[in-house]
Amino acid sequence: MTARPVYLVDGARTPFLKARGKPGPFTPVDLAVQCGRPLLTRQPFDRCAFDLVILGCVNVVADEMNPARVASLRLGMGAPMTAFTVQINCGSGMQSIDTAYRYIRDGDHDLILAGGAEALSHAPLTLRQEAVEWLARFNQAKTMMDKAHAMKDFRPGSLKPVLGLERGLTDPITDLNMGQTAEVLAYRFGISREQADAYALQSHQRLADAQKEGLLDAEVEAAFDESGQVYETDDGVRPDNSMEDLAKLKPAFEKPYGKVTPGNASQITDGASWVILASENVVEEHELEPLAKIVDSEWAGVDPSIMGLGPVMAVTPMMARHGLAREDVGVWELNEAFAAQVLACLAAWEDEAFCRDLLGLDGAFGRIERTRLNVDGGAISLGHPVGTSGNRIVLHAANAMKRLGERRSIATECIGGGQAGAMMLEAV
Numbered sequence: 001m002t003a004r005p006v007y008l009v010d011g012a013r014t015p016f017l018k019a020r021g022k023p024g025p026f027t028p029v030d031l032a033v034q035c036g037r038p039l040l041t042r043q044p045f046d047r048c049a050f051d052l053v054i055l056g057c058v059n060v061v062a063d064e065m066n067p068a069r070v071a072s073l074r075l076g077m078g079a080p081m082t083a084f085t086v087q088i089n090c091g092s093g094m095q096s097i098d099t100a101y102r103y104i105r106d107g108d109h110d111l112i113l114a115g116g117a118e119a120l121s122h123a124p125l126t127l128r129q130e131a132v133e134w135l136a137r138f139n140q141a142k143t144m145m146d147k148a149h150a151m152k153d154f155r156p157g158s159l160k161p162v163l164g165l166e167r168g169l170t171d172p173i174t175d176l177n178m179g180q181t182a183e184v185l186a187y188r189f190g191i192s193r194e195q196a197d198a199y200a201l202q203s204h205q206r207l208a209d210a211q212k213e214g215l216l217d218a219e220v221e222a223a224f225d226e227s228g229q230v231y232e233t234d235d236g237v238r239p240d241n242s243m244e245d246l247a248k249l250k251p252a253f254e255k256p257y258g259k260v261t262p263g264n265a266s267q268i269t270d271g272a273s274w275v276i277l278a279s280e281n282v283v284e285e286h287e288l289e290p291l292a293k294i295v296d297s298e299w300a301g302v303d304p305s306i307m308g309l310g311p312v313m314a315v316t317p318m319m320a321r322h323g324l325a326r327e328d329v330g331v332w333e334l335n336e337a338f339a340a341q342v343l344a345c346l347a348a349w350e351d352e353a354f355c356r357d358l359l360g361l362d363g364a365f366g367r368i369e370r371t372r373l374n375v376d377g378g379a380i381s382l383g384h385p386v387g388t389s390g391n392r393i394v395l396h397a398a399n400a401m402k403r404l405g406e407r408r409s410i411a412t413e414c415i416g417g418g419q420a421g422a423m424m425l426e427a428v
Contacts, residue, residue: 005280006104007290007428008097011395012039012221013273016383018236019121024270025225028057028117028387029064031272032071034223036115039274040075044286047076051109053083054099056092056116057387059123060085067117077113087387090337090413091299091421092116093273094390098297098423100277110282115274116392118385122270130155171304171417178307178337178416179253179260185308185344186259189351193259196339197246200264200380202370203336207377208239215376218399236267236383264339269383273391292398292409292425296321302418308341310420311412312348316359318422319410326366330406333393335413336378345414346373375400389413394423401427 012035017024026034032055040047055068064070068083077083086095093116100112141147170177176184185191210216211233223231241263251258252265283290298318302310311334319325326349336342348354349365356363376396379389390413397409412422 003105004107006101006294007278007280007283007288008292008294008394008398008425009276009278009283009288009290010039010043011219011273011275011291011398012036013219013388013392013395014223014271015220015231016234016236016269016271016385017231018383019268019270022121024119024121025229025231026119026223026270027061027064027122028059028119028272029061029067029070029074031119031223031270032067032115032117032274033074035221035272036071036075036113036274038221039276040077040113043276044288045111048078048081050077050081050111050113052100052103052112053077053081054086054096054112054114055083056086056088056094056096056391058087058089058092058118059120059387061119061122071117072113088419088421089416090335090384090386091390091415091419092387093392094394094411094413094421094423097275097277097294097391097394098421101294101297104277104279110279112277113274114277114391115272116385116388116390117272118387119270120268120385169416171307173417174305176305177253179265181305181307182260182265182338182341182344183254183258184305186340188306189344189347191259191340191343191347193247194243195343196259196264197243197261199339199343200246201241201243203339203374203377203380204238204241205377206375207234207237207381210376211237215403219395234382236269237377237381259340260338264380266337266379266384267382269385271383271385271388271392273388273395275391275395290428291402293428295424295426297421297423299422300420302420304418307416307418308337308344308414309348310414310418311422312345312359314420314422315410315412316361316365318424322424324408326368329408329410330372331375331397331401331404331409332368332373333378333397333400333409333411334373335384335389335393336374336380337384337414339380341414375404386416390421394425398425401425
């Protein structure tokens, strides 16, 4: 069967809101609804016309099990609408697009809403294991005497909660947290603290410039909380950052000599993003003007201790399949989990031995020009709501490609646990 063309026809996201030590104003579904309503309202077809809703989400709130379904109902897409949630850590928002892309490509569906939503500020607090075990013993005590004996073993300190996000960002196989894996890459490729800080500074400056020039207006929809407060822009950007300010920050994971600090790592953030994918039949029927055509996708796995190199392993074979060189791609979106991680990927592509031995190339892949990479900033300045970021970078790659008049773009991200996703878009 011939693969059908798949088009990204529209998309929208909320502003990305930095977590500030307490639950933010929106849950994951709240965020999905905030940007979903204006997106669906401006379409020439009914919101019940979709075949399917897919949403990426990692930290699902207990009151919103299967947030894709909850969001679809709140968006008025109808009780018959099938909706399911996908989870592949940092790639969840891209996984939703990829699943939709394959359904449409293979002729199973024609119109799908695919998104990502995450409210990291709502990450749960969990009990320590010793507290769980004590509570189990206490609840199983049959008599008052048994309960009194159980009380003797009670230790108040065991009730100190653990942030679920902290446990979730630690790999259970290597016992390294995500920041430590970035430190491994910084050591392997000789990424200096100064280089990481300079990259972070550029990310903030690019986002600040994009906001000032209105370059993100095409994709960002304002969000309104219950009190009527309006959130219009990504609020983690620090346009007044300087190298001197960044140099004052202490390493977060490998003290005292580590390269990863709060200033050159992605921010803990809340946000949601949706894209609409359609077949050629739908595009023609409703006279739609697509943002881009989805050409291909690729997923890869690496050792969890070097998870940040995943984009290199996902992008390279995808490009080889199409006979493309790096200069054939005009816009690159490489999610900024950590500055050292992004720089390590760039260094790996320029390393002849690495490319020959691990990627099967005849020589180095080559240098990706910084003027083509994350042109409007990235997760270091925007934030990284993990279930959303993969969706955002695809949407932004499409918008930036159109704005800059480029023919082709690639969006890719590393994924906690040692994986990566990549997606190739072409101009229509």
